[in-house]
Amino acid sequence: GNSVTQMEGPVTLSEEAFLTINCTYTATGYPSLFWYVQYPGEGLQLLLKATKADDKGSNKGFEATYRKETTSFHLEKGSVQVSDSAVYFCALSEVGGSNYKLTFGKGTLLTVNP
Amino acid sequence: KAGVTQTPRYLIKTRGQQVTLSCSPISGHRSVSWYQQTPGQGLQFLFEYFSETQRNKGNFPGRFSGRQFSNSRSEMNVSTLELGDSALYLCASTNSRNTDTQYFGPGTRLTVL
Numbered sequence: 001g002n003s004v005t006q007m008e009g010p011v012t013l014s015e016e017a018f019l020t021i022n023c024t025y026t027a028t029g030y031p032s033l034f035w036y037v038q039y040p041g042e043g044l045q046l047l048l049k050a051t052k053a054d055d056k057g058s059n060k061g062f063e064a065t066y067r068k069e070t071t072s073f074h075l076e077k078g079s080v081q082v083s084d085s086a087v088y089f090c091a092l093s094e095v096g097g098s099n100y101k102l103t104f105g106k107g108t109l110l111t112v113n114p
Numbered sequence: 115k116a117g118v119t120q121t122p123r124y125l126i127k128t129r130g131q132q133v134t135l136s137c138s139p140i141s142g143h144r145s146v147s148w149y150q151q152t153p154g155q156g157l158q159f160l161f162e163y164f165s166e167t168q169r170n171k172g173n174f175p176g177r178f179s180g181r182q183f184s185n186s187r188s189e190m191n192v193s194t195l196e197l198g199d200s201a202l203y204l205c206a207s208t209n210s211r212n213t214d215t216q217y218f219g220p221g222t223r224l225t226v227l
Contacts, residue, residue, distance in 0.1 A: 036218075041220075042220055043118075043204055043219050043220045044218040046216070089157065100164070100169065100170060101159050101172075102147075104156055104157040106156045
């Protein structure tokens with residue numbers, strides 16, 4: 001079946017540091033890929049998405065590129081802020097066009113210190 | 115436009131009891147999905163409803179059930195609660211015209227004692 005593997009962390013950075021959170025996936029076909037963020041005590045918010053190979057999703061300074069050849073979708077941000085502290089989830093949609101079921105990675109806790 | 119709402123936000127039950135959680139999707143969204151989030155298993159898909167019909171189901175025992183009403187509101191029910199059912203239950207809705215984006219509610223935190 002489909003699966004998502006991401007670095008579990010925790011990741012601790014200083015403000016303005018560079019962030020990379022690795023995510024690789026296993027799926028048949030061509031799933032859509034997502035990054036969701038969960039702030040303490042809240043539900044999940046969609047951060048960015050990419051629907052086909054070589055697409056780059058971006059939002060709020062975060063970026064991720066859909067790499068079919070390496071089955072990866074790594075999240076990056078050039079300069080993190082304290083407000084970016086949260087748990088980040090990589091996810092993929094079911095193959096075959098049905099995007100109603102998401103398969104998630106385990107999540108990566110990011111803490112940014114001032 | 116209001117987001118996905120879930121009630122109640124917190125719930126404490128004892129083993130053997132049953133519980134019903136409610137989810138109101140974003141207005142106009144007809145698909146509602148449910149997920150269970152635990153520290154050990156992470157986020158796991160429970161089921162998905164569209165137009166009052168269950169279209170997808172995850173790998174959970176029959177104690178977990180759900181339904182959707184004609185106004186797209188959805189409920190999930192867990193019978194004969196076990197300690198391991200303690201989790202954050204998240205509901206998400208999807209716009210049928212933009213099917214690749216799920217919008218999540220804040221979740222219901224269920225604690226089973």
